[in-house]
Ligand code: SF4
């Protein structure tokens with residue numbers, strides 16, 4: 001078993017739904033901690049909960065979101081320790097190690113960027129990672145490392161095509177409707193601050209600690225395909 005296979009096997013047995021390997025050499029070394037590779041780990045959201053997001057976020061969705069985030073933090077930290085035990089350098093970008101500028105909703109190295117470099121999916125018109133298997137119903141974390149892993153083929157353009165479902169459903173009008181590609185800045189196709197204000201409003205209505213919405217996750221045809229495959 002090579003290193004990729006060992007990591008993949010161990011992370012899936014720990015509860016990961018998807019694991020990808022990315023070469024980050026084209027990303028500035030400061031924001032990847034001078035570590036060339038990224039291991040991106042995804043956990044799918046419970047389809048039963050996602051089915052009930054429309055028309056609004058539920059307490060179940062909040063609990064699922066919280067639970068999956070916690071699991072991702074644990075699996076990311078486990079991966080860091082695993083790599084270090086083999087003599088490599090590694091850094092888990094779990095929630096405690098991430099800074100999100102709330103004025104711009106930006107972070108230095110989004111997990112979804114690493115996921116596109118690993119070939120796990122593309123960035124949808126709603127600025128979420130869209131995967132073939134789970135649509136947008138997935139949450140992610142990243143572990144940076146200098147271990148020379150075999151990397152996936154990057155995805156550089158969108159598979160959204162003419163679809164505008166997320167644009168139509170978005171109550172914030174945050175989705176402008178342009179297809180992403182690797183050279184397009186997020187702000188060109190997505191108004192993150194409009195989304196931020198709307199999800200705060202929707203989270204407050206439910207008296208949740210987190211700002212939440214999730215309509216664009218639910219409506220995406222790729223998510224719907226995942227929900228249908230699972231059944232009731
Ligand atoms: S989370 Fe809600 S407000 Fe934000 S882009 Fe998606 S649908 Fe719009």
Ligand code: SF4
Nearest residue numbers: 124125160163166220
């Ligand atoms: S709903 Fe359609 S446009 Fe939006 S991310 Fe999904 S496939 Fe792309």
